[in-house]
Amino acid sequence: MRIILDVMGADKPVEEFVKGAVSAISEFGCEVTLVGNKAMIQEAITNNRLSTDHLYIVNAPEFITMEDSPMSVVKEKNNSSMHEGLKMLADGKGDAFVSAGNTGALLAGATFVVRRIRGLRAAIGTILPLAKPVLLVDSGANLTVTPENLEQFAKMGSIYMEKLHGINNPTVGLLNNGTEHSKGHELQRETFLRLSVSDSVNFVGNIEGKDIPFAKTDIIVTDGFTGNVVLKLTEGFGKFMIDQLTQLFSANLLGKSSYLMLKRNLKDFKKKFDASEYGGAPLLGISKPVIKAHGSSDAKAVKNAIKQAIYYVNTGIIVEIARQTSQISPKSKETEKQG
């Protein structure tokens, strides 16, 4: 299997991506094509004396910054590492594309270069780092959605959790400002009705913010604006919890000696709430595997995003999404290019 990895335009330097790729190759037995500034990639290899077995490099003169507009990837920056990588995926020069760059640009690029599955809106499905994995979809791709979109997100998320996390008949909750069906905007009320009569989704009803940390459902469906706030708030709380624990243990001598005693428990605890453990988030609804790694990914997170990409390919999720959603709306299974 060959993974195409965008090494540019994220928070961390190229080095972290090259290191992550080399770890992934040795750990998972895949091939990786690095796309980006060739000189910087080679410098990272030399400086860190990394093995280049199964590692390939494609030079790209430009890259998308976090400030670039989403459409820049298909317009003025169509010679960027992100565009190049997506083009390679579309042309069959790799099995999956992984990028830690600008989310909006990745979504636009995936939509226009790789294309969506017919009839579907693409959404980002992110696993929240909680006591057990919970998929939040959409976690930031679409600020404005329709009830039909949310129903698709529920369906795609269910397939993902079943295929990739082995959860049988996973439960779906609609994020709302109360559990009653009358709660929320028109969007939530209509989506509630749609999901209630859906045969293909195990809908358990509205869920509230307070239910999220306790992983009440396997999948949480929401619009991309609320999803983005929830995802970042959850990540923030993970960091905050670790900070607070550290303070708790450094408060006095008793704390410090307890820390030594509890070191191992604490390590497990931190691992549980570490977003980088889950690697990347798939762009559900895109016709080929595109994985969004966290913007601040380090080598470990890059390696885990590649692992995620490999699983995503191996489980055949995309074929299953195309099959099942073509049953929902009786259209052709082939993919189409949509705006």
Next chain:
Amino acid sequence: MRIILDVMGADKPVEEFVKGAVSAISEFGCEVTLVGNKAMIQEAITNNRLSTDHLYIVNAPEFITMEDSPMSVVKEKNNSSMHEGLKMLADGKGDAFVSAGNTGALLAGATFVVRRIRGLRAAIGTILPLAKPVLLVDSGANLTVTPENLEQFAKMGSIYMEKLHGINNPTVGLLNNGTEHSKGHELQRETFLRLSVSDSVNFVGNIEGKDIPFAKTDIIVTDGFTGNVVLKLTEGFGKFMIDQLTQLFSANLLGKSSYLMLKRNLKDFKKKFDASEYGGAPLLGISKPVIKAHGSSDAKAVKNAIKQAIYYVNTGIIVEIARQTSQISPKSKETEKQG
């Protein structure tokens, strides 16, 4: 000072409200009028052998349930404890009204019975239980808002944090899906521009979900839907953190002995994230003090909500809001009845 307390329609029994009121009387030297089912109130007094000094009872034959529609308080249930209490406040038979009942009904009742400050939309301002107090406004009153509403919320929130929490020139952040001014819906982009040129608000820009736990700004401004999700998620994480800590310490013998050593630190830690410590949330923009206590308030939370009501009255926040907002939009300072 006399506080009017609705003892009905919340999650906990009448007893908790009566106990909370009696504690408040002895601790803060106020008077409390309990509004609700007289027989149940008297039973709670007898069973718990409570002092009735400075305690008054007004019987109300009905109460608003959590399932009742917001308008029920002014329509079919206008003989409910909530309506009765609001009517007493409007008629000057008390200085503030506290209720732990149905939020939507309390907002509708406050708007129609007590009335809003001229030109303002009412919003709920809730203190998030974080390392330091952060005001979230609107935390659930208005699902749909305009940029003008959000500017008002920022202004009212600033006055509240200055007067009640003694924070000089408090900072305001607009909750968004990124820090750039181009982020968000039209609502966030327009609000960003409005707040950027506001003389009366110390606006620091967009803030993201990840900034919330670290209390990046003193005030967070958002619509009531997102605010409700954020508030409940924050409360959920508080509970979750305590649960996880308990697990951490019960994992093995080392954990248990550490727990004994750290008991005091942990107690402080729990207190910091306990929503009931902050009591209630004011309905900012209403022309008289109306405080929403948490639906699951126990006696301690009720007592703290009464404390909050006393502070709210004593600091003259409402007069200051009316004064400063009449400068923003040059209208009369008097109050009006609005729909």
